[in-house]
Amino acid sequence: MSEAFDGGAHLPAAFMNPGTSSFSEFLGMVAPDLLPGNRQLPQGVSSTHLTPEATTIVALTFPGGVVLAGDRRATSGNVIANRDMDKLYRTDEFSAIAIAGAAGIGIELAKLFQVELEHYEKMEGRSLSLEGKANRLATMIRGNLPMALQGFVVVPLLVGYDEARREGRIFSYDPVGGRYEEHNYHSIGSGSVYARGALKKLFADDLSEEDAATVAIQALYDAADDDSATGGPDLHRRIFPLVDVITADGHRRLPAEDVARLATQVVEDRADRPDGPRAPVR
């Protein structure tokens, strides 16, 4: 590793130069090898089996905030690589991201984004606007494009509470860094098509925080029901989905016992009605 930040006698001049408040840009100057997406991979060989895939994530807004939830499974082909993975990252007080796609790169990207926001806040003395955070993440995904083209696609979902607008917002991305604002709800990952169907039917714009969390768990259940790469609630091992809530009071992860209670209820209800709650025909 480079001497640059080991506290060696002489720091590179870049440390003292006025200029960027962006951590990833700065890292690109002093230690580019630490950036995800900067790696050279062998050409012409399939390397997609190198890291497991992380799957379904759902998000939905409710009056006063936004809920983000993820299942816990990571797969490598048809093998379950990990049963209790955490795909949600609190990135600062009012935002969180979740990742789907190549797990190794995704986790690194989430960590980098986390430092990016904190670094900006310390350098500038104030945090970025939610819009600014969303754009910054788009730039960072663009940096991963060479890796994405070799099969290491990472697609994050950013949620946050917009202090200026006083509402929860959801942003989705494509592998080239395209940024799209989603309204009401969204889902990414291999089980997302099934989750999105459930969200579409269960979403209402007057959900309470707890109801929104339940809708997220219902949607994840449906994703796990039809997608083998998404893990459902594991009652035996007590592994339940992770649920983060962001409101005007900031970010908080729902306590495990609360999620366990909601998830157990969902599973019990499915014993009577395996296809889940019904929406009225008209």
Place this chain on the structure above:
Amino acid sequence: MPFYVSPEQSMKDKADYARKGIARGRSAVVLQYDGGILFVADNISRTLHKISELYDRIAFAAVGRYNEFENLRQMGVRLADVRGYAYDRSDVSGRVLANIYAQTLGTAFSESNKPWEVEIVVAEVGEDAAADQIYRITFDGSVVDEQGFLAMGGSAEQVTTALKERFNKDAGLGEALSAAVHALRHENGEERDIEAAGLEVAVLERARREHRKFRRIQGERLSALLADRSGGAADTDTTAGGTASAGTEDEG
């Protein structure tokens, strides 16, 4: 025309120059209290800070020339963030930052004509009071590992003497703040009034649940703590805790 100046004379001149520059500014104090480390600076600006967060458990306080210590602060933030990202958050320590500051200031002092007119403190809050670290780094690059409390800037000596009278490391936040303000009022040997608006106050709060222990105290909370002090009551730290991140709370 070339002329000869002895190294002793040159060093002495530089030190005098730096001391004079630092003495022009107002003071800042750093002290331990029962919940962590308190930083108080005499600073009327709301945006140009003398006290800032460097990393999760580490804060920075400085007096002297703003552009110079701001430069050092940014360097520290960069170093801490790069190290924490490359290794782990727990691998960033106050000692590493204090060393790099000492090297930077020491090199500037001996190798350039104009020394930096700054004095800084790097403080890290530990798991318990015994593990707290407070380093004072002066313009010539010397580092002192301080115990309990310190004052720097304008008339550091008078302020230190006044602080010594009231310092108690087991004091609550209100009492510690009161001691700090009492000390800052003794600047230039005269007693003067300091309003809440003229104070920059922050703490490294040991018990804070978040990974970032730094928090500014401003606005209503600061006024309440100060009013409390004049009423003679001890610490009533009811607004402590919560999940608000440093630098955003109580703003505006």
